[in-house]
Amino acid sequence: MDSIVSLVQKCKKAGLKLTPQRLAIFKTLDGNKTHPTVDSIYQSLKKDFPTMSLTTVYNTLETLYEMGEIIKLDIDPDKAHFDPDNKKHHHFKCSSCGKIVDVLINFSEILENVELQNSNFTITDFNINFRGICDFCSKKN
Amino acid sequence: MDSIVSLVQKCKKAGLKLTPQRLAIFKTLDGNKTHPTVDSIYQSLKKDFPTMSLTTVYNTLETLYEMGEIIKLDIDPDKAHFDPDNKKHHHFKCSSCGKIVDVLINFSEILENVELQNSNFTITDFNINFRGICDFCSKKN
DNA sequence: TTTCTAATTTGTAATGATTATTTTATAATT
């Protein structure tokens, strides 16, 4: 996701209103490494915004997603997790505590391999989901 | 997934009853390359089994999943797709028609790379989800 | 500053996949 100031510019250009709710969601996402869900963002905001609606969080995240500002993860089949980091990277989910962390290794050569050997479809994107036990959980046992 | 005969043996050993419904679901899965959903299996079976229950399909697939006989895909956030092929492979989903096809290239070296550079978690499994346009859809346009 | 209006927020209802529960039926054993 862009910086808040750039994002504000983009919104103005796109005719999107800069509501307090939107700005609050932008700020919550900015630099957020926790891969939050709709509900976790909603919960964290309704302290400061008692009238905040879950629908607004859904709508704002969908808008940011369509703008390409944030990523939607498919690593958790139960609910969507969002990521303000839209640079190419992958994820690891701990089977024990459910935490999702970044895997920053570059696998761009994967695309080339697949494109070479599968000329029958055009790949536009890919993501890798890793699973296992995180550091914290393995130390507990 | 094992062959039907081996699967029948495993069930007997595990004390699982061989009901007509289960056998029908086994047969539907056997060699199935379509990555079916619970509902698609249910729809295809209720012709021959008018009393077939959606719950039975859910239960049987869950049982097979826990036995390690089938895989659950996370490539479609809307619903679970199942795969009787439990050999390591990956998937491609067409953004246009939604079809899910196999990507059979071996990426085992990925695990090694990640393990080397991320000693802070233990990876037990990973999968790659590719997206793009399939052969059929690209020829249509 | 005030007015206007399209965009947004909010509250609520609807949807759809999945899970839970309860009752009825049956596979497998004796």
Next chain:
DNA sequence: AATTATAAAATAATCATTACAAATTAGAAA
């Protein structure tokens, strides 16, 4: 054939997500 533990079926409950309609408001224009 009788018994019993397991499974099937029907139904209800849950939960994330989407749809909708009414109330609000950011931003532009007067």
